[in-house]
Amino acid sequence: MSRPFPYAYISCPCANTPVPDPSKKRRSRESPQKASHHPDHPKPPPRFDDSEDEQTFDPRAPRSNFSLYPPEHLLYCEDCHQIKCPRCITEEIVCWYCPNCLFETPSSMVKSEGNRCARNCFNCPACTAPLAVNTLENVVRGGTSQQGPWVLSCGYCMWSTLDIGIKFDKPTNIRTQLAKLTATDSNPARSRQMSRTFGELKSPLSTFASIDEPFPPASGEARADDSSDQSTTPLSPDARFHALKNFYKNQISATSSSPNDPLGVDFGAGFSSPGALNRIMSLYTSSSRLSSLYGGASKKPKTKPPVMREALTASEGFQTPAPDAEMSFLQRMAREECGWDGLASLEQRGFQPPTARFVDELLPLATLLRTKRAKRCKSCKHILVKPEQKPQSTRFRIRLIALSYIPLPTLRPLTMPVPPPAGTAAAGVTMAATTTSISMPVNLDALPPLRPTQLLLTLKNHMFDPVRITLATPAVTPGRVASRVTILCPQFDIGANSDVWDEALQANSATAAATADQRSSRSGAGAVAASTTTNNPPFGVYEKVAEAGKVWDKGRNWTTVVLEVVPGTLPPSSATLPPPKTTTTTTTKITETADNDGDSDSNSDTSSFGTGAVPDWTGQAAERDKQQQQQQQQQQPLQPDEDVLEIPVFVRMEWDSENQIDRPGVSAAGEMVKRELAYWMVLGVGRIDPSVLG
Amino acid sequence: MPPKASKGEYIETDTGNKISRRSLIHGTQHIILGGKTVIQSDAVIRGDLYRISSSQQQQQQQHKPTASTSTSTSTTSTTSASPNPSVAITIGRYSYISRQAILRPPSRLHRGVYSFYPLKIGDHVFVGERAVVEAASVGNHVQIGRDAVVGSMAIIKDFACVLDGAVVAPGMVVPSWCVVGGAPARIVGEVGEGYGVEGAEGGMARERYRVVGR
Secondary structure (H helix, E strand, C coil), X not given: XXXXXXXXXXXXXXXXXXXXXXXXXCCCCCHHHHHHHCCCCCCCCCCCCCCCCCCCCCCCCHHHHHCEECXXXXXXXXXXXXXXXXXXXXXXXXXXECCCCCCEECHHHHHHHCCECCCXXXXXXXXXXXXXXXXXXXXXXXXXEEECCEEEEECCCCCEHHHHCCCECCCCCHHHHHHHHHHHHHCHHHHHHHCCCHHHCCCHHHHHCCCCCCHHHHHHHHHHCHHHHHHCCCXXXXXXXXXXXXXXXXXXXXXXXXXXXHHHHCHXXXXXXXXXXXXXXXXXXXXXXXXXXXXXXXXXXXXXXXXXXXXXXXXXXXXXXXXXXXXXXXXXXXXXXXXCCCECCHHHHHCCCCCCCEHHHCCCEECECEEXXXXXXXXXXXXXEEECCCXXXXXXXXXXXXXXXXXXXXXXXXXCCCCCCCCCCCCCCCCCCCXXXXXXXXXXXXXXXXXXXXXXXXXXXXXXXXXXXXXXXXXXXXXXXXXEEEECCCEEEECCCCCHHHHHHHCCCHHHHHHHHHHHHCCHHHHHHHHHHHHCCCCHHHHCCCCCCCCXXXXXXXXXXXXXXXXXXXXXXXXXXXXXCCHHHHXXXXXCCHHHHHHHHHHHHHHHHHHCCCCCCCCCCHHHHHHHHHHHHHHCCCCCCCCEEEEEEEEEEEEEEXXXXXXXXXXXXXXXXXXXXXXXXXXXXXXECCCCCC | CXXXXXXXXXXXXXXXXXXXXXXXXXXXXXEEECCCCEECCCCEEECCCCCCCHHHHHHHHHHHHHCHHHHHHHHHCHHHHCCCCCCCEEECCCCEECCCCEECCCEEEECCEEEECXXXXXXXXXXXXXXXXXXXXXXXXXXXXXXXEEXXXXXXXXXXXXXXXXXXXXXXXXXXXXXXXXCCCEEEEECCCCCCCCCCCCCCHHHHXXXXXX
């Protein structure tokens, strides 16, 4: 995964079928709607039903990719009482702005002019970096400096509009200048038409009235100078598009008998309306006679409607390539001065008019606008996030982020040397001895397999109510690389996120208050490390041993518990063949429960790798049938990121909160309501060292 | 900056800045640290590239022939000579400059004069290892990844994120909440709404500060 270790992702429950919430508050849960989103879900039974549901979340399952999010990406709907990921929200555009000049563009202008910055913001057509407006000449004469023609230049790849032979007279309003320049460059005869090219994406209604005016004279004369027209430079693509659009609009309005024909108004609106769609469909299903198109079957048109014709002339937007166009392209490519560098790449051409094939035909790209968006819950339509409208503002009017409701998980390796716990040897050997800094002695990018590693999991509560947490994790992580996980204290409380001053005043003695205050002002995991390092002498840390059933450390609104992980061994890759293990351990472990999955996995794998025999999985429990199918692929080498140790942890939180006022009729505000929330999270611990084999 | 009695790796100033003794800071009188800023070893901060304003230049030119005192002051430091000292680099609170990062004030040729402009870095900013920052301004809660290059006169707004190895082109503006990456950097995504919440991604500055030097 992309984040550095250790990380914590939280799974949004929306990836599964809707959940019968154990809590009473489930009014706004819409099961049928959500179920329809995932019709092909393999496991219809709900996953988060109750504690007796033992289906483990598999962080490596393909579906998990779509439900795991970093905590700060998640929202929380107060009405549904559920975590909301980017998939269970809808977005609404609050404003459009240019990411370069950070000016807002009114949405009406976005509609009329397209979603590009109308000011001076351009991106380099060669490398997409923003272009700067620079002057070519700078003559300082007696205090006032005279600045010459202006160009757009890229500070990244040194491209400038000089490469395509464009200079600007003034440093402002570059976009209109550019539109004029490109229009007059390609064909001066059509400049009137084409000067409107950039701003011509107006509402179809506004141009509709003036359609007839430019064309009837043009169509007559265009036929005459057809040949000469095409031999010279053709229309610019934008102008051609508009000419074609106008032509067909004209045709439709001319051939259509009914004035209300939606096709005559606009292509888009016509096709998008259900009535028009009906008409089009009936065209294909019923008779193919044209009369059925116009006015419907019942009402016959009095006269035969004129037949629509296709564009014929250049003025109508029709273009025949010059007969030697391809050859001239080829010749130009073959020429010395063009070469490979002279050709526009596919990426560059993607944003250019289709005729652009060489780098000197690339035009600067007006910067695409971006949006600020408000977010709503998909099921109950409540607004979850509403940013302020000003593009520069970073504040929100409404911001219901999950982090203010669910505890923030932080994971860090326990750095102090730990005496080996019972049953395992040499636990603390790999960890460095006490150091002054708490830089990680445990290299999370190379976790030694089969050696217990202790981790501190801190959960920090941001709610104003104390929370009771129950953590659950499978004893063995799912997947081929099976690591054993134990949460030493799976059930604990986290204090409320109360005022720091309240806390300080409530404390008994002054010193206690001071320490409590000091501690609580820190954030979770760091506070743990700091307190252990400051309060205890370097060797005193030995005294603190992770005990089962006991919380490691606790602060005002955070609690830390210890997680013990024994990373599993990796299946052998083609590069490194592991030494075969003793058969005694294999047999004993296979008879055991699922705990030693990893060992047996790798063992059978080793044998199969050596001999080519099919792994023996007959003695396995029935619930691992599905897993067995995956085991068929044992021979496969290590998949990418399969060596990443990710622990699925089921978090269930319970708290009493004041009843929300937004539920009238249920109960009076101020009454305490028991709430609970449960979700899976995935702790990314580290990468298992492939070189070390247990 | 009176050094602490114990010769640790870090010098801790009155305002809580933790500055590695092995960092390379030039022109300290042109640098303002907001407090609780961490500067790691081998970080280079070029406060010596400050802007000499045109009026100041003229002043110096005028003073040069007349008084010898003014020349002496100008040689010691320009800041003491002028009423408002030119600040080359401003860094806010809880910002973190990683090892081997380079902070250099932006510069440009304007009306035929090549001059430096101040580099302003906001609060809770993280600058990754070996990153080169020449931005005109870096907002609050900005994350600049390892080996990233922020070009001259770029503007990075609050809560933006520059990915590892990104090359932000000179003069680019990175809007708030945007993630940029690649060379040249483009906007590749947005950070979540919870970005910058204390303890979460973008809000680790206090913890980073706390851990340093222990």
